Amino acid sequence: MSLAHKGRRITLVALVCVAAVYVRALAFTPVERLQGPAQKIFYLHVPAALWTEAAMILVGLAGTFYLFLKDPRLDRFAEASAEVGTVFATIVLTTGPIWGKPIWGTWWTWDARLTSTLFLFFLYVGYLLVRGAVRDPGLRARYAAVLGICGMCLVPFIHLSVFLFRTLHPQPIILKPSAPSLPSSMLATWLFSLTAFTLLYVGFVTQRYALSLARDAQRGGSPEAGPV
Amino acid sequence: MGELLVQAWTVARKDLVLEFRTRTALISAVVFTALVLTVFNFGRDPTAVPTIDLAPTILWVTFTFAAMLALNRAFQLELENQALEGLLVSPLSRTSLYWGKLIANLVFVAVVEGVGLPLFVLFFDVPVGRVLVPLIGVIALATLGFVAVGTLFSALVIRTRFAELLLVVILLPFLVPPLIGAVQVTARLLGGRPLSEAVGYLKLLAAYDIVFVSLASFLFRFTVDE
Amino acid sequence: MGELLVQAWTVARKDLVLEFRTRTALISAVVFTALVLTVFNFGRDPTAVPTIDLAPTILWVTFTFAAMLALNRAFQLELENQALEGLLVSPLSRTSLYWGKLIANLVFVAVVEGVGLPLFVLFFDVPVGRVLVPLIGVIALATLGFVAVGTLFSALVIRTRFAELLLVVILLPFLVPPLIGAVQVTARLLGGRPLSEAVGYLKLLAAYDIVFVSLASFLFRFTVDE
Amino acid sequence: MLSAEGLRHAFGEGRGQVVALDGVSFDLTSGQTLAIFGPNGAGKTTLLKVLAGLIHPQVGSVHVTGGRRAIGWIGHQSHLYEHLTVRENLLFWAALYGVPAARRGPRAAEVLGRLGMARRADQPVWSLSRGLAQRAAIAKALIHDPSVLLLDEPFTGLDLAAAAELRALLGELRVGGAAGGGRVLVLATHNVDEGVELATDVAFQRRGRFVHFAPRGGRGPAEIAEAYRRAVVDG
Amino acid sequence: MLSAEGLRHAFGEGRGQVVALDGVSFDLTSGQTLAIFGPNGAGKTTLLKVLAGLIHPQVGSVHVTGGRRAIGWIGHQSHLYEHLTVRENLLFWAALYGVPAARRGPRAAEVLGRLGMARRADQPVWSLSRGLAQRAAIAKALIHDPSVLLLDEPFTGLDLAAAAELRALLGELRVGGAAGGGRVLVLATHNVDEGVELATDVAFQRRGRFVHFAPRGGRGPAEIAEAYRRAVVDG
Numbered sequence A: 001m002s003l004a005h006k007g008r009r010i011t012l013v014a015l016v017c018v019a020a021v022y023v024r025a026l027a028f029t030p031v032e033r034l035q036g037p038a039q040k041i042f043y044l045h046v047p048a049a050l051w052t053e054a055a056m057i058l059v060g061l062a063g064t065f066y067l068f069l070k071d072p073r074l075d076r077f078a079e080a081s082a083e084v085g086t087v088f089a090t091i092v093l094t095t096g097p098i099w100g101k102p103i104w105g106t107w108w109t110w111d112a113r114l115t116s117t118l119f120l121f122f123l124y125v126g127y128l129l130v131r132g133a134v135r136d137p138g139l140r141a142r143y144a145a146v147l148g149i150c151g152m153c154l155v156p157f158i159h160l161s162v163f164l165f166r167t168l169h170p171q172p173i174i175l176k177p178s179a180p181s182l183p184s185s186m187l188a189t190w191l192f193s194l195t196a197f198t199l200l201y202v203g204f205v206t207q208r209y210a211l212s213l214a215r216d217a218q219r220g221g222s223p224e225a226g227p228v
Numbered sequence B, C: 001m002g003e004l005l006v007q008a009w010t011v012a013r014k015d016l017v018l019e020f021r022t023r024t025a026l027i028s029a030v031v032f033t034a035l036v037l038t039v040f041n042f043g044r045d046p047t048a049v050p051t052i053d054l055a056p057t058i059l060w061v062t063f064t065f066a067a068m069l070a071l072n073r074a075f076q077l078e079l080e081n082q083a084l085e086g087l088l089v090s091p092l093s094r095t096s097l098y099w100g101k102l103i104a105n106l107v108f109v110a111v112v113e114g115v116g117l118p119l120f121v122l123f124f125d126v127p128v129g130r131v132l133v134p135l136i137g138v139i140a141l142a143t144l145g146f147v148a149v150g151t152l153f154s155a156l157v158i159r160t161r162f163a164e165l166l167l168v169v170i171l172l173p174f175l176v177p178p179l180i181g182a183v184q185v186t187a188r189l190l191g192g193r194p195l196s197e198a199v200g201y202l203k204l205l206a207a208y209d210i211v212f213v214s215l216a217s218f219l220f221r222f223t224v225d226e
Numbered sequence D, E: 001m002l003s004a005e006g007l008r009h010a011f012g013e014g015r016g017q018v019v020a021l022d023g024v025s026f027d028l029t030s031g032q033t034l035a036i037f038g039p040n041g042a043g044k045t046t047l048l049k050v051l052a053g054l055i056h057p058q059v060g061s062v063h064v065t066g067g068r069r070a071i072g073w074i075g076h077q078s079h080l081y082e083h084l085t086v087r088e089n090l091l092f093w094a095a096l097y098g099v100p101a102a103r104r105g106p107r108a109a110e111v112l113g114r115l116g117m118a119r120r121a122d123q124p125v126w127s128l129s130r131g132l133a134q135r136a137a138i139a140k141a142l143i144h145d146p147s148v149l150l151l152d153e154p155f156t157g158l159d160l161a162a163a164a165e166l167r168a169l170l171g172e173l174r175v176g177g178a179a180g181g182g183r184v185l186v187l188a189t190h191n192v193d194e195g196v197e198l199a200t201d202v203a204f205q206r207r208g209r210f211v212h213f214a215p216r217g218g219r220g221p222a223e224i225a226e227a228y229r230r231a232v233v234d235g
């Protein structure tokens, strides 16, 4: 089975899981008392948000190893992860406002976490733009690694601002030092959806990785390059 | 190391001489500062919005702009007669290039800030007397961080087309933590609050500087071509 | 007159094609808009300063900056391969050059404003729905005035060294009246006050436009060399 | 068609002043080609800029029949926009010079073809090599079929084939094509071998002055070179 | 001292791709001068940029004894800062190339004197005429006394005296001055007459390939020109 095939298979499974999460969420999980049905978007929103950040960190890690090992596979992975991260950031940035409108009565608010997601999105855009602007593959990989590492280090700083700046956004419910404060049925659904999104991430990345392999092969194996 | 610093200083001095001789970017930055300050002064309704609430933001928007100007200028300058090509084929290490540009950028931004701050005090009539030293400290802290990152990135995009644009776009997210920190600390200072209230932000700023100055110092060698 | 406009359009179209192809200045301006809007948001304490009081000033600082970028860009572009020399020795009248640059600048600024306004509404959550048409009217009125003056001045300084700097310096005082007017009218509009309250400022803006657009149209012939 | 009257121009002031033009006068009519030879810094470029109307001389005046529209100028810079293609550049300049819209495309193709640039027409200018960019600059200067051509080292960067082609082209232009009468050419260079054959008149410029200015008569490159040596190098 | 191994480089992709270097290899040792002749767009500049280390070739590699410090490169651009004077530029580049501080001033004066620029040393670069700027660029490339000299149309814009001086200077450099052994020179131009006498080896480049590459032997300009015509123009 080719890599692209595998990727497509995993993505499919993941999408089925996401659908299942929603069936479960809509049919079997209690409606949250204060927020009503709008809270259902939670299962899409939160795992996507987590993976947006995780993907950036993986981009940075891949970059770090690339600088020492010079293995083009690491660079391909970083590229794939960044593109998938961008997609997830887009999901958060669309589901957030859709959720926020009924809850907060406004599409957007300058909550630190919302803003930090927005800037994470900008970070991804910048990263991909730099990749697009440098044509020499070696140089591109190196530059991307440098930017990726900086991006990885930026994520905690952006995160820190959440706790320093007053915020409208819900404080961490699940990922906090004390025990999660979520009804167990919601927690179970949420964990299931997290698994689904992990699969989705793996599936997307695999597909994207296969695509860049194919593109390089099509160029005759010789490293494609040009003036920077 | 000595050699590295000597070469860095050679590059920085050249930049500063050029800047001093043409003054374009410097005066533009100063005038822009004056412009922003003026506009804000006329724009706000003094009874509705107390000065103190606005001042920090205005100060930092201005300073950020000055820094962006400096960073752009830093490599624009190397494009005339393709001097950059000359630098890249010379034995100058990219490390020295980085430090040279960093020094020149910091001097440039410091000068703009040095002019901007009195203008700001004058126009907004904010009481900085008591807090001048900590204020300058915060300015230095925040400026160092983002100029260090910006200089690394400008070395990174320097050989791509649309370098200027790319720089703005990739630098944007990196400006957020130092800016938030700086604005918040400045607000506390001007509001006469005890510095202890701002300690979280000060830590944030210091951590940012430490992380990114060392990261940039470590990473620039990979923007070297060998 | 027809000939004049045809030539002006030739120049403007060339500028717009170039801008579209490189997009540098445009994207920079848009990103800067996003940056300024963001920074302002983090700077202010939402409970202390109501959005409405700040919004007009922020909007206009941003737009002014975009306009300055456009004006700078307008002749920077002509410096590559000294295309400007080519324009000056060609039969193109300075009038057409002026109008061409004016059109290109207005389109450029309009695009930035077109992107900036929705961002502004989104980020600041100001209720513009009811006042959208008059708001756009005010923006157009104020923009026309200072872009017209700025373009005249950019034609004036275009052949001096340090054109960029000179432009900022001489334009600064001319920015004050349209900016004050625009900010005040915008504040009234967003505050839900009747337009009649702003009538004085509207008159100021209109008078400024009439005076300076005709003055520029009359004076540019003297920037022609013969 | 092209006359200059007592031109004088200096750059800078005081001790550092450089007199780039010092009492230059001449009068050229249709069919004449003036070749100006001179060492680096003699003021050739300054003279052509004055003739083109880009520099206003401090003393003296220039008259060109037909005004600006009649002039084609190839300077040290190409006047081309790097991010437009060669063809787009030509169409833009053709429009500025008032070439009728329907003529612009064919005219651009014609000039480019003549200069061996047909294959390169849709390349952006930034991707051209130096010689190719110079050809594009020549095409730009010729696009509106000027009757006064100011050529400042037009052979710079051209390969042998292109240089020969340009010489042929200029020869044709001088005596006039199908369209009408001859043209006036002013050719500035420091190299006597280049383009002497084209000249009807020869001037040697040194420190802003014409130290020699006479019809070429029957003189060939060797004779001119000898005269140049005597007047400029030793003089 | 300077070797290139199977260099290949193309610009752009797909249909618009231009192959600027196509399998170029050579090996030069001290005292050798390679003159590369080729039409516009042949890839001469690209080759020199690859040798200088500015472009990383897509295939192949370059080796220079002494690394970057050993290279002097005169390209199409002068690498000079317009708002510094000629001397300030030279001192800056000398410092970057590690010339000892005490040697910089005298060395700059020496190179400038040699190129007839002594009077112009304290003029800002922006005020120089084209030929004078080219001399300054040459001075910049020679300031650190490089052992490998890459010359891309170095005679551009120079007047006859300066061109002769440069030829003499390069001749001296090749065989080595007082300081030490000979140097390696690579001279790219499209003009066979220019600098043939300097060459020990001759290459003709066309569409990125060396279609001819041999020692000059006793061949003079006329013979080389004939060979060039056969190999490049007709070939």
Ligand code: HEM
Pocket: A042, A045, A046, A049, A050, A092, A093, A094, A095, A096, A097, A099, A100, A101, A103, A104, A113, A114, A115, A117, A118, A169, A170, A171, A172, A173, A174, A175
């Ligand atoms: C555009 C709007 C929004 C954006 C960009 C956004 C962004 C994020 C991000 C980045 C996270 C992950 C934080 C982390 O990893 O700790 C998150 C988590 C969360 N969001 Fe949002 N959000 C938005 C709107 C909302 C709204 C309207 C609500 C509901 C009132 C909401 C509720 C939550 C909850 C409950 C979490 C889980 C917190 C945790 O367990 O850590 N979000 N959001």
Ligand SMILES: Nc1ncnc2c1ncn2[C@@H]1O[C@H](COP(=O)(O)OP(=O)(O)OP(=O)(O)O)[C@@H](O)[C@H]1O
Pocket: D011, D012, D018, D019, D020, D038, D039, D040, D041, D042, D043, D044, D045, D046, D047, D190, E126, E127, E128, E129, E130, E131, E132, E157
């Ligand atoms: N803008 C300027 N400012 C100051 N001096 C200038 C300026 N332009 C030219 N000069 C000086 O005027 C003199 C004549 O310059 P010009 O460019 O006309 O020479 P040229 O004959 O074209 O030389 P070349 O053959 O090198 O091109 C030179 O000494 C030059 O340094």
Ligand SMILES: Nc1ncnc2c1ncn2[C@@H]1O[C@H](COP(=O)(O)OP(=O)(O)OP(=O)(O)O)[C@@H](O)[C@H]1O
Pocket: A227, D126, D127, D128, D129, D130, D131, D132, D157, E011, E012, E018, E019, E020, E038, E039, E040, E041, E042, E043, E044, E045, E046, E047, E190
């Ligand atoms: N940055 C670039 N992007 C795309 N194509 C380029 C680039 N640089 C050069 N080329 C193309 O590569 C080819 C070789 O260019 P190069 O500059 O090496 O030629 P050359 O031999 O130096 O010519 P000339 O004698 O005109 O200077 C040309 O067709 C040119 O158009």
Ligand SMILES: [Mg+2]
Pocket: D044, D045, D046, D076, D152, E129, E130, E131
């Ligand atoms: Mg000249």
Ligand SMILES: [Mg+2]
Pocket: D129, D130, D131, E044, E045, E046, E076, E152
């Ligand atoms: Mg070349």
